[in-house]
Amino acid sequence: MKRLILSVAVPALMLSACAGMPGAQDPAETSVPVSEASMPGFPADLSPEGVAAADDHLALEQVDGAEAMAFVARSNERALATLEGDPRYEPFRQQAEAILTATDRIPAPSFLGDGIGNFWQDATNPKGIWRRTTLESYASGDTQWETLLDIDALARAEGRDWVFKGASCLPPAETRCLVNLSDGGKDAVVVREFDLTTKAFVDGGFVLPEGKHRISWLDADTLLVATDFGPGTLTESGYPYIVKSLKRGQTLAQATEVYRGEAGDGGYGVSASVFRDGEGAVQAVLINRPLDTFSAQTWELVDGEAVRLDIPERVAIYGVQAGSLILSPDEAWTRYGLTYAPGSLLAICIPCVRPDPQVISNQATQIFEPTDRQSISSVAVFDNRVVVAYNDNVVGRVATFRNRGEFGWPRTDVAVPDNQAVSLGDSSRGSGRVFLSTQGFLTPPTLSLFGVEGGTLTQLRSAPPKFNASTHVVRQYEATSTDGTKIPYFVVMPRDLALDGTAPTILFGYGGFQISFPPAYKPEMGKLWLENGGVFVQANIRGGGEFGPGWHQAALNENRQRAFDDFAAVAEDLIARGITSPRHLGIYGRSNGGVLTSVSITQHPELFNAAVIESPLIDMLRYHELPAGASWIGEYGDPRIPEEAAWIADYSAYQRLSPDVDYPRVYITTNTRDDRVHPGHARKFAARLEAQGHDHLYFEDTAGGHSNDADPVANARRWARHYVYLAQQLMD
Numbered sequence: 001m002k003r004l005i006l007s008v009a010v011p012a013l014m015l016s017a018c019a020g021m022p023g024a025q026d027p028a029e030t031s032v033p034v035s036e037a038s039m040p041g042f043p044a045d046l047s048p049e050g051v052a053a054a055d056d057h058l059a060l061e062q063v064d065g066a067e068a069m070a071f072v073a074r075s076n077e078r079a080l081a082t083l084e085g086d087p088r089y090e091p092f093r094q095q096a097e098a099i100l101t102a103t104d105r106i107p108a109p110s111f112l113g114d115g116i117g118n119f120w121q122d123a124t125n126p127k128g129i130w131r132r133t134t135l136e137s138y139a140s141g142d143t144q145w146e147t148l149l150d151i152d153a154l155a156r157a158e159g160r161d162w163v164f165k166g167a168s169c170l171p172p173a174e175t176r177c178l179v180n181l182s183d184g185g186k187d188a189v190v191v192r193e194f195d196l197t198t199k200a201f202v203d204g205g206f207v208l209p210e211g212k213h214r215i216s217w218l219d220a221d222t223l224l225v226a227t228d229f230g231p232g233t234l235t236e237s238g239y240p241y242i243v244k245s246l247k248r249g250q251t252l253a254q255a256t257e258v259y260r261g262e263a264g265d266g267g268y269g270v271s272a273s274v275f276r277d278g279e280g281a282v283q284a285v286l287i288n289r290p291l292d293t294f295s296a297q298t299w300e301l302v303d304g305e306a307v308r309l310d311i312p313e314r315v316a317i318y319g320v321q322a323g324s325l326i327l328s329p330d331e332a333w334t335r336y337g338l339t340y341a342p343g344s345l346l347a348i349c350i351p352c353v354r355p356d357p358q359v360i361s362n363q364a365t366q367i368f369e370p371t372d373r374q375s376i377s378s379v380a381v382f383d384n385r386v387v388v389a390y391n392d393n394v395v396g397r398v399a400t401f402r403n404r405g406e407f408g409w410p411r412t413d414v415a416v417p418d419n420q421a422v423s424l425g426d427s428s429r430g431s432g433r434v435f436l437s438t439q440g441f442l443t444p445p446t447l448s449l450f451g452v453e454g455g456t457l458t459q460l461r462s463a464p465p466k467f468n469a470s471t472h473v474v475r476q477y478e479a480t481s482t483d484g485t486k487i488p489y490f491v492v493m494p495r496d497l498a499l500d501g502t503a504p505t506i507l508f509g510y511g512g513f514q515i516s517f518p519p520a521y522k523p524e525m526g527k528l529w530l531e532n533g534g535v536f537v538q539a540n541i542r543g544g545g546e547f548g549p550g551w552h553q554a555a556l557n558e559n560r561q562r563a564f565d566d567f568a569a570v571a572e573d574l575i576a577r578g579i580t581s582p583r584h585l586g587i588y589g590r591s592n593g594g595v596l597t598s599v600s601i602t603q604h605p606e607l608f609n610a611a612v613i614e615s616p617l618i619d620m621l622r623y624h625e626l627p628a629g630a631s632w633i634g635e636y637g638d639p640r641i642p643e644e645a646a647w648i649a650d651y652s653a654y655q656r657l658s659p660d661v662d663y664p665r666v667y668i669t670t671n672t673r674d675d676r677v678h679p680g681h682a683r684k685f686a687a688r689l690e691a692q693g694h695d696h697l698y699f700e701d702t703a704g705g706h707s708n709d710a711d712p713v714a715n716a717r718r719w720a721r722h723y724v725y726l727a728q729q730l731m732d
Contacts, residue, residue: 038658041688043621046645051621054655057687061626061680063672068683072672072700075686079667079699082728083721092528092723097123097716099466099523106447106461109138109435111428113174113196118145119164126711127151128164130179132196139449139460148199149179161703163710165189169196170217172280172430178206178215178223184673185705188212206248212239212628214271218285221248224272225255232263236624237631239269243287259287259299259306266292268631272301275320278383278430283320284350293513293634294330300350309353314549319381321403324349326367326381330514330549336362343548344369345376345388347403367401367409375548377516380427380434385452387434389424394476394488394518394546396422396438400452412455417443419474421518435460439521441492441536442469467526471495474519479573482565485542485554489570490519491579492536499578504730505535505585507571511543511563512592512635514552524716528723532731535579541566541596557637558647564599571600571607584730586610588722591677591706592635594618598653598685601663610729611666612722615674615706618681620652621645626678654685659692667697667725669718676706697725 036042043054052058059067083089101123110117116138121128130149137143155162165180175196180189191213193205206223208215214226226240229252235241241262244255261270267290275283285301286309295313299306314330324347333340340346348364351357367386370376373393380387386401386409398414416422417438425435425447432452439445444463450456473495478486497503506529510517517538525536540546543555543563555563571587574580585608589597594616601611621639623629637644649655657663666689670682679700686698699721704710708718 038660039656040659040692041657042649042655046621046639046642046649048622048625048640051639051645051655055619055622055684056691057684060683060687061678063679068680071683071687075698076700079697079721082697083699083724084717086724086728088727089720089724092720093716095527096524096719097713099527100712100716100719101126102466104464106445106463107138107143108425109447110426111431111433112169117148119166120145121712123713125150125152126713127155127162130164130167135449139458148196149194151181154181161185161710163705167194168215168217170220171276176202176220178217182705183210184703185671185707185710186673186675187706188675191215204249206246208252212269214240214243214269216272216274218245218274218282222246224258224274224285225252226270226272227252229253229255235263235265235269235630237266237268237628239267239628239631241265241270241289243270243272258301258304259289261289266290266631266633267294267296268628273317276429278432280430283323284325286317288317290631293632295634300354302354307355309350310355311348311353318345318379318386320350321347321381321383321386323351324365325353326379326386328376328379330553333364335364338363340364340366341369342550343375345379345386347409365409368399368411370548372550373547375516375545375551377422377518377545378424380424380452382427382429382432382452385432387424387427387450387452389422389436391516391518391546394490394516394540395419396518398422398424398436398450400455414450414455414457416457417446419519421520440519441474441490441521441538442472442526444521444523463521466523467531469526469530472530477573477577479539479566479569481542481562481569483562485562485566487539487541487566487569488546489537489539489573491574492530493579494533494535497535497579501575501578501581502584503535503580504533504726505537505574505580506726506730507537507539507567507574507585507587508593509539509541509563509567509570509587509589509596510591510593511539511541511555511567511596512552513543514545514549516540516545518546524719528719529726532727534726534731537570537574537579539567539570541570556635557644560636560647561651563596564603564651567596567600568604568607571604575607582607583609586612586726586730588612588614588726590614590616592617594677594681595620595636595653599651601666602653602656602661603651605661605663609664610726611664612725613666613668613682613685614722615670615677615708616668616681616685617677618652618685619654620648621655623681626680628676629678654681654688657685657688657692657694659694663689663694665695665697665729667699667722669699669701669721671701671704671706671708673703674706 043050107118117132131145161184163182163185165182167177167179169177177194179194191208193202211228216224223246225246226243243259246255287299290296298309312329316328318326345368346364352362378389401409420438420440427434436450446462448459475491597613598618639645670679689696
């Protein structure tokens, strides 16, 4: 199945820290031990009831509640006066909008039938247009686009705040597509069938009401759907656990059940995937049943019946080739006396892992095994080859592997630029091509087309620079964490930087969900921060995926503190090198990075003078109560279990705020329509800071969702506010 799925890279804008310089203090001398007795919000009883009883801001969890909206309005008024009233705001906003709406950006391509599809937003079309062209036209200097669907016009006509969330088209012709439309940027979408030949929604076609659907085309008249089928059909996290076959003309109530998990399942909901070869023929239909955030059972639909496959529960399945699964286990996998390493790429025949396999060999074939400083970032599966993009000490590499059956998988390395990120884009199995992009902190993206048969890499487009990169250089260093682990980090700093601890520095981190952060071109950061003399630092702390599953699993659950220690170690290393100092060091994180930044401020307020805490998780003792928090229990632990509540309470920033500690003035921001990370986290943290007398800023936008992809013009205002705040705290 072909998908045009829109995703927004986690935005990163940050600074570094410096100590050991004139005027800097030894962090050990400035750390303030805080007892639980000095934390008025810390519950005496860590049971869910005790945590709720100690929470004096529960009303702010009501998304559109009167008290919550009054708090938002009052906080927004103060924040906007402080940030948008700054004389730097308007120049920053204009510069950011020029970047985000520039018409010379590389249009992100996807293969669409015989041509190329793209979703495009600019100042004229802030909600965007879905359009297509030919590959030849796309590669030319004068691309001629044909509009398929104008989201701005659709929103006006229907009086809805529609945000395009991608489309899924039926191969091989890909003329019938399921279009996902979000009201205000939420993850939940309305689905409508669209005909590319008529460029109109199909009269009487497939339509699904708003929900967090999991949908795959089985054939032209059949969908495999996991969704809300009525009361009792969603998990605790609000995701589906039932898959049904929906025929054209049927209602959801008439659909036929093909698989059922359990209401107590974790993760992001059950889903069915249909794997096809280059001609569009179905090779396998697999069902993923999540048990928690990272563990899942894999089932196969065989003659309409679901059978469970004998593969690890922690596994990434990249595709099907010649009857074999192409997969990577996230845990050691032993079969018939052979053990396959976590993070390796394997091929194993599907009949080999069915119940009671009747095959000659049950062994998997190893395609690629990363070293301890490498990890797979993306994989494209073709009919007789596999393309692998991987990180090598957090910079990108690419290799192809040819399936020669019993003769193995010979490897061919692909020449890509050094010290840059490399990512695979959309692929066309039928034509044997995949888009490949490269970029660096100071190097704009370049888009190429890779032909897997001939191994040819043809450059299609190169983005023009959006800021003056000649003033800065990139360095990679290592910090030593509390347990001796070496933590790599990148520094983007002025060439002539005086190591006197005065450089305004943003330190970015994430450290969760096995997500890697290699070098990336951030034009708004370059224009608004680097050009003004700032330093940007990206820390590759544990919890991420930079060095494979082990790097992620080292900071799970009871070991979460390691991620926070890693981040603090990078800050201290920046200070020790003289790059910055606590007075000039700020941090930025969003989503899971909001856990990191809020904890960093409460555990090490002496290290930082600024924190942008965006779309954050913060109340970790109640995160499972706020949609869709329970889906992340595999990452953080379950606060309903006393032992796990105890280790979560050791760091949960909302409960550990103290009126006796001098925190820097932080900037907390979120979105009312964020249905992935509940806005209650950010609201309650701001309210408790206010109640304890701590200066802070809080701003809540009313649209955009978790991804902030609803409107580039609004997004420009968001970035301008971020950088005004950081300039106030770190430069003034």
